[in-house]
Structure formats: C-alpha cells, structure tokens
Amino acid sequence: MNLSTDIWVWVGVVLTFCIYSFLYRDNPLYRFGEHLFVGVSNAFTLSFMIHRIIIPVMWRPFAQACQVAGSDGVSVDLFNPIAPANFLVIIPGLVGCLYFTRFIPRMTWMVRIPIGMFMGYYTGRTVPAYFEGSVFPQMRGTLVTQAVFDPAQGGGVMSGLFAVLVLLGVIGTLAYFYFSKEHRGPLKWGAQVGIVFVMVGFGASFGFTVMARVSLAIGRFIFLMRDWLGIVT
C-alpha cells in the first residue's frame, strides 16, 4: 500500500465518495458533490469561453481595428471579416448580447432575434446534410445488389446473406412502426418479423449501455486503488 500524498488526489477521492454515497441513499454529501460539479463546470466553461474565444476571436480584432482607425483613420480594410483587425466581429457579439434582453420585460421579444438566427442557421445546415450524409447513403446500403454476392467485387455468400437480413430487418421494422393501417395480413407478418429485430436491437443497446456504465465504475475504482491507495500497479 502506497497512500497518495497529492492533495488533489485526496480531493478527487472525497468527491468520489460523496457521489457514490448516493448508492446507499440520497444524502447531503451527495448533494454537495453534485452542486459543486455543476458550479465548477459552469465556471470553467465561462472562463474558458472568455479567455479562449471572446477575447482572441472577438475582442482582439475589434480592439486592433479601433487602434488602427485611431492612428491611420477608418479604411475599407477594417471591414474585411477575415482580417485580423476588423470592426465587423462586433456585430455577432452584439446580436449574441440580445439573449440578455430576456431579463428586461419590455425588451424580451428581442431574444427571438439571436434564437431565430441560430435556429435558421442550424436547420439550413443540418437538414440537407442529414439527407446527404445519413438518409440516402443508409438507404443505398440497405439495397441488395448483385455486387454483395460477387466475390470479385468484395462480396460473397455470407455478406449477401447479411445484406438480405438487413433488408428484412428494415422492412419488418418499418412495417411494425406503420400505424396508418391495422396490422393484418402481410402487414401483421411484417410487423412480427420487425418486432424480433427491434428486440434484438434493444438487447444490443442495453448490453452496450451496461458495458459503458461498468467501464465508468472501473475508471473510478482504478483511480481509488491505484492513484489513491497504491495497492494495484
């Protein structure tokens, strides 16, 4: 046993026990650890945001532009959005500041401007990208073609069978989630095949979830037994 003398390891150990005390029952130590985590995370994000983003990306170019304008006068170059000194960077900053109008009852409506811009940008970017990068290629991947059976094209009997299985699973699952018609006849059989695939999918997800949670516990136990107690190498 080689107990750690590092104060930060001890802080980590105390907080680990605070959080794990919840396994016994809810208690003030757990709530202390939880609140501390939320507070520290937010403070860390905020300070990181100010020093690594707001100052170098927005404040510095704007301050430089003011400096240049003061010495050489205002020129078109100072309105070039990619120049190291430019006035334009302040515009998104000011639009972002409109989020704070939420706290002023008469001006609350102005918060819709940055939210609208944000949503518009993301929707415009995401919807076509989702179709192009996800829906269409996945549909293409579901198609059973001659190539999946052809060894000359990287296919084979097994890959062909898997391709058929995937197609069956997709059709069955879609049939199961088709609610516009009563599940009778072929639709019923399709749905019954689909439920088998859905259950296998849930089982796989659950297994992976268990593995993930156990991994996190292992990480903490390695910390306690190696870094703190020094009983494992």
Next chain:
Amino acid sequence: MNWERLIQIDRRIIFLAMGLGIIIPMLFPMEMPVGAQRVTRSLFKTIDEIDGQEQCLMISSDYTPQTEPECHPMSLALMRHAFTRRIPVLLNALYVEGAPLLASGIEDVMEEFNSRATTHEDSIIYGRDVVYLGWQPPPIVPILAMGESIAGIYPDDYYGNRTDSLEVMQRIRNYDEVGIVVAITGLSAPLWYVMFAQTKYGVKVGAGCTAVCAPDFYPYCGTGQISGMMAGMKGAAEYEELVEETFQTGGRRKATEGMVAQSAAHLVIMGFVILGNIAYFASRRQA
C-alpha cells in the same frame, strides 16, 4: 423457497456485488486475450496506411470527465500509433470540459516517447509532430471551417501559439492534408463529421465512442462512411493490443487493464439477470 424475497432483493446488495466484481479482479490481475473486431482492425489499417509526409491524423474529441475511462485510452492509443509511424497528429476538442483532459494525454504520450528518444529526430516535438488546436464552439463551425482553412478557424492553438507559425501547419492547410479524422465521443461527433465534413470535403472519418453510442455507428461502418471504430473500453483495449502487437510501443494500457474487471462485472450482472428471471417464473408458479 421464498422467491418473492429474492425478487425484492435490496439494490445495495447488487451494488456491493458489482463493486466486489470489479475490485477482486483488480487485486489479482491476470492476462486476458482481447481479440480485435473487424471494425477496430479496419481503423488501425486506415491509420497505418497514412503517408506521414503528405497527410496527418486528426483526433477530434468531445469526451468529458464522465466518459474519460472509455474514451481517453483511445486517444492515447491513437497517438502512440501515429507517433510510432511518424504521422503528424492534429487534435481538437469539441466540448470544453474535455479540453484539459486531451492536453494531459498529449503531454503523457510525448513524455513516454521522449524518455526513450536518443536524438532530436526520434523525439516528439510540439509543432512538428503534434499540434493541439484547442476548443472552438459550436462544433459544427470548426467541422465545416476546417475544410477551408484549419489555421483560419483555429488562429491560436490550445497553448496560445499562432497556429500558422507552427512547423507542421505550413503543409497542413485543410482536410486535403488530413488522412482521417477520428472523432472520439460520448455523443454523435463522428456523424457530424460524416454529414458536414465527409459529404462536402470527402475526408475519411473514424470513430472512437462510448459503448452506449456504438450501436448508432455500426450502420455507418457497414456503408463505409465510417472507416473503422473503437467501441467502448473493449474497443480501446483492442486498439491498444493492435498497437502493442505491431510496434511494441510499451506504455500503460489503461483500457486493457480494465478488461478482466469488465468481464467479471458482466458475469455478475448476467448472474443477477438469470437469478431474477428464475425467481420471477418460480414465484408465478407458486402463486
């Protein structure tokens, strides 16, 4: 037998059994073979084929302290692989909480290699062999902008150096010089790279993810949109083994260390699931 009592077993007993299931294998460690899956081998092969003179490996992480045990060993294993093959490594963080974790990982692996290096050429030099670009929100912006100019969207690196002044950045401008982006994630980062970077710029994408996310990415491995994947701690252990088998890099293999405990904990859970089911059906029969 009172099956009802078994069904209503106190959850704290289950936690205790799980704890013991993890602690005991750690106290009595043993070797456990970790067979690499096809998707892990595929990722290894894709990275191994990068020409370090022409292209670099990009590691994009969005893991946080909560998912560190699964994801951090992946970053370390990837860096060991790239440094051994003399492939330059560019790293960025898509979420702020993980940014310092990645920095500590870079320092650890650099120290590991530099402690063995005998010449300046053998050493891993920051700026020449590795650059940490830091964090730039929101994720979609750097993912898209790196297609045009990496130094443009990351004017300063994590340590405050001008990115375009670093040696390796003289020849790495955008995704054209990136052999593969491996997104290590507890969320959906590999899909963002597929949707925004791959469709537009054609860059290859790899994934390293927590086990929870893995089922979401398998279909993309099937279509070849994701070139390879490390799934959870097991995936990280597989990659560590592949790197160790091929290059004998040494160094601590954090994921492999946890695999025996992982298996023991799974056995405990399976035991409880089986016991619970037996008790359930037996109690129904009694009723």
